[in-house]
Amino acid sequence: MLRPFAIVAVLFVAGCAGQPAVQKAKSSAPRAVVAGPGQQTAALPRVGVPDTSVFARPSTRILTPPRPLQCVPYAREVSGIEIRGDAWTWWRSAKGHYRTGQQPRVGSVLALKRTKRLRGGHLAVVTAILNSREVLVDQANWLNRGQIHISAPVRDVSANNDWSAVRVWYIPGDTYGVRTYAAHGFIYPERLSASN
Numbered sequence: 542m543l544r545p546f547a548i549v550a551v552l553f554v555a556g557c558a559g560q561p562a563v564q565k566a567k568s569s570a571p572r573a574v575v576a577g578p579g580q581q582t583a584a585l586p587r588v589g590v591p592d593t594s595v596f597a598r599p600s601t602r603i604l605t606p607p608r609p610l611q612c613v614p615y616a617r618e619v620s621g622i623e624i625r626g627d628a629w630t631w632w633r634s635a636k637g638h639y640r641t642g643q644q645p646r647v648g649s650v651l652a653l654k655r656t657k658r659l660r661g662g663h664l665a666v667v668t669a670i671l672n673s674r675e676v677l678v679d680q681a682n683w684l685n686r687g688q689i690h691i692s693a694p695v696r697d698v699s700a701n702n703d704w705s706a707v708r709v710w711y712i713p714g715d716t717y718g719v720r721t722y723a724a725h726g727f728i729y730p731e732r733l734s735a736s737n
Contacts, residue, residue, distance in 0.1 A: 601692045601712050609687020612680055616664035619679065620650050621730050629655035629662030632725040640729040643703040645676045649727040651695065653707070656723060665709075667727070668692065673702060683709065 613628055624634045632652045635641050645651070645667045653663040665680035674697045681689050694710040696717060697703075704724055711718040 601690070601694070601710060603712055604689040604691060606687065606689060610681040610689060611687070612664045612682045615679075615681035615689065616650050616666050620648060620666050620728075622650055622728055624728075627661050628652070628664045631662070631664060631728060635728045638733060640731050640733060641726055642729065643705070643726045645670055645704065645727055646729055649729045651676075651678060651704070651707070651727055652725040654723040654725055658720070659722060663722075665693075665695065673697075 613626075613631075616628075617623065617625075622635075622639060624631050624638070626634055631650070632641070632654075635652075647667055647669060649667050651665045651667060653659055653665075655662040663680070663683070665678035665683075667676050668679050669677040669692075671677065671694070676695050677692045678695050679689065679691050680693060681687070683690050683693070690712055693712060694717070696708045697706070698708055698721055699706040704726055706721050707724050708717045708719075708721055710716070
């Protein structure tokens with residue numbers, strides 16, 4: 542499994558072209574959250590299971606690499622999805638090459654749409670599924686500083702629970718950000734066969 546520091550050592554700055562990713566997930570099984578003092582550890586439910594558990598707060602953190610990173614090469618390296626181009630082009634580029642969908646899976650890439658505020662779109666890699674509306678992601682360059690955000694929660698705020706609108710955890714403020722971002726959905730690391 543690649544570690545964030547190892548990834549930092551091998552990546553070069555390349556086009557996220559905008560705003561605002563996860564150790565490479567080798568298993569689609571949700572991981573457990575390690576509880577802090579006085580808290581209980583809970584296993585994470587799979588997507589679609591109602592959120593009836595109380596979870597320990599994830600250990601979110603920001604890593605500052607020796608050189609600023611962009612979301613595209615970071616997401617490509619940790620997910621294994623071999624798509625090139627700016628973040629906003631990934632959804633279109635995935636069609637016919639990778640499976641896509643509206644439900645998160647560990648190891649998939651959440652693709653945010655290009656908007657006036659997110660001019661280049663954004664990519665984040667899903668590392669854990671907390672419930673049907675929340676996941677954890679690792680991502681590079683979310684706040685345009687080239688840093689890596691580890692275990693950042695992302696919440697689906699769409700009306701139909703289709704992950705078309707999300708809010709992202711603001712690590713420095715220890716809360717969800719106030720803005721809602723439009724999302725295409727998830728790009729899964731499975732390549733489509735030539736017959737699909």
